[in-house]
Amino acid sequence: MRPRGLDEVVGQGHLLGPGTPIRQLVDRDVPMSMVLWGPPGTGKTTLATVVSHVTSRRFVEISAVSDGVKRVRAEIDLARRELGMAGRQTVLFVDEVHRFNKAQQDALLPAVENRWVSFIGATTENPFFSVISPLLSRSLLLTLEPLGDDDLREVIRRALADERGLGGTAGLDPAAEDHLVRLAGGDARRALTYLEAAALVVDDGGVIDVDVLEKAVDRAAVRYDREGDQHYDVISAFIKSIRGSDVDAALHYLARMIEAGEDPRFIARRLIVHASEDVGMADPTALQTAVAAAQAVEFVGLPEARINLAQAVIHLSLAPKSNAVILAVDGALGDVRKGLVGSVPPHLRDGHGKGSAKLGHGKGYKYAHDHPGGVVRQQYAPDPVKGREYYRPTRHGAESRFTEVLARIRSVLRGS
Template sequence: MSEPLAERLRPRTLDEYVGQKHLVGEGAVLRKMIDAGRISSFILWGPPGVGKTTLAQIIANKLQTPFYTLSAVTSGVKDVRDVIERAKNGRFFSSNSPILFIDEIHRFSKSQQDSLLGAVERGVVTLIGATTENPSFEVIRPLLSRCQVYVLKSLEKEDLEELLHRAVSTDIELKKRHIELRQTDAMLRFSGGDARKLLNILELVVEAESGDDVVITDDKVVDRLQQNPLAYDKGGDMHYDIISAFIKSIRGSDPDAALYWMARMIEAGEDPQFIARRIVISAAEDIGLANPNALLLANAAFDAVMKIGWPEGRIPLAEAVVYLATSPKSNSAYCGINDALALVRETGNQPVPLHLRNAPTSLMKNLGYHDGYKYSHDYPGNFVEQQYMPDVLTDRRIWHAQHSPVEEKSYQQMLRCWGKRFEE
């Protein structure tokens, strides 16, 4: 039986590698390290099918160093220690450190990650981790501090088209057929920037044709995928599409759809922590000040899942999802922090007004630090008008209320305090 097309086309060199020019293009950071013949430990963060595993293998081949691989799904602490021991015993003094590649490193427990620390620190192995999750949430701080994090992007349309044409023109099996890529939009759309998914679709459509002449059109691709909807989603690659639908259903106040998409994730074996984390994010981003209790309930649901586990954890998650979907919505805090960050980037490090500065030393007091500051609690209503923004930004507004019943109370309080400054 022949290997899958995606495996047959796996690049062996950087010249064959498609995409990620910001990392491996001429003059890019990883390319420079590889060409210099020495790399430090790093983590590759990006969606499925963008070349994380392939890149690690190419680096090992280029550096001609032993390459060990572990899957966080199936490996335990003992497996990690066994590999480290083999790497230690098999290393020559003049060679680079063996590479230990850990796929889905975000699934490693704290104890598993702890077992890596010493070997990475001493250079027994060079760690390359691959993850689809934000490493700052999933990788312990001591290990993360010893690794660079490189972000891989979904493949662009040009990358995917290059991959398709390479497949039909160079693959030993596909060259036996006469394949015409008359239309490719449907394949590109269904792939979602995932090279493996794209090649799975191509292989499915070609194998469904009986003759040697194969003409690929958008209609044919859609028809084949409707007949076999999971064929292009081996291993749960719809992950990002479904979580997107889930969040948008909560934001759109549709509890039925939100529960449905969560059920799809549960049935697919999604990590409960992943679901719970997205619910917490949604509570802050989409419900926000319209119902501040939403964040409390979402956080409580997260804690409950951690305490009671699965499958009972689905119940507090469902409670939180329905509550969020049926709550009034406001993203004023989300927009506010984004606007504040944009303002900081635009205006740079503006000085803190002197009256707001702390004055722990006599020198600072002599320089006027803290001089003129008015303590709010000394005034009626615990408010007194004074300048809090930097001098050049005194007239800039950042937070804009969205006037839901709860948020309106906050807005009216600002009007009472600041008057015209907060009039919309």
């Protein structure tokens, strides 16, 4: 089912439009080197193969897993002879290029720099860490995205109908299609592998349903609609389990969402909100952990990022809890919405503008650093909310120490 031309490639529209580097490589035979970076099953090898099919260039594929420098140099020498004697260009495709060490990648540099070959490297690892800088600087970096649900459905439906696939010998129940899309997780190769395994279970002309698919791939179907009740119910139970410090239940709901194909970025965003809403200053590091997990999701992606998400879930579940932060900001917002704003006290206004000094702006302001402890009695809030206490720290975890600190600060500010 590998596409035979660029028009058959599913997904990656941002790389295949008019004027894009791959289009130039194919349509104009422009010598060009590029690194394709993306998760498994998103079309890196497919794009390289399509280039070989639709151009007159000689195509050579090298696997960094099984081939070494000797093979690389031999292919480069052959490419130079082809270019010099017949004028025929060579596309050198190196799969899993990140598995080449520095010396092996160095062997590619002369061929890339002198354009003896059009180099295409494919990697699932971040090329800024796994590909040497000289090679990366001489190549265009193209990022492939995981296939969306609609893209996967198109791949699956083509395979069902096309003679190169199942050729109509099996049907697919809509519920089974939904489950197959979730199982694939943006990986077209995995979708086709699971579909083929399920087709072997049914007779010719039979229909693959959820039961057949479950048996074929040994993965139970998680009843989960990402836009329906299950989505909201599960995420609600997930957050309430963390809030209630039930780490085991929270991990169950995390696993349920991951297995059902929930967007991991959505999970990470909820963790970030929860870190401030329900943990807050009781453990200020909870927010750092949640943000780090969200960054890991972007950098690493699933399935590896499940570990980072789980770490954040465990941290937040076991952390002391406090909702003082959300109560504080919502209390302040409530007063502002009621119209309790007032004028900024004159001594706090900006005194640098033209004429500001004549109006008394900034006059009488006490510079906190000039006073013991960095705190000095003066009014900061406007009159309508003078004396309001929005932040009321709890006695939970690290927040307990802020209770005493805040009491001392407020007593100095108010001269009590």
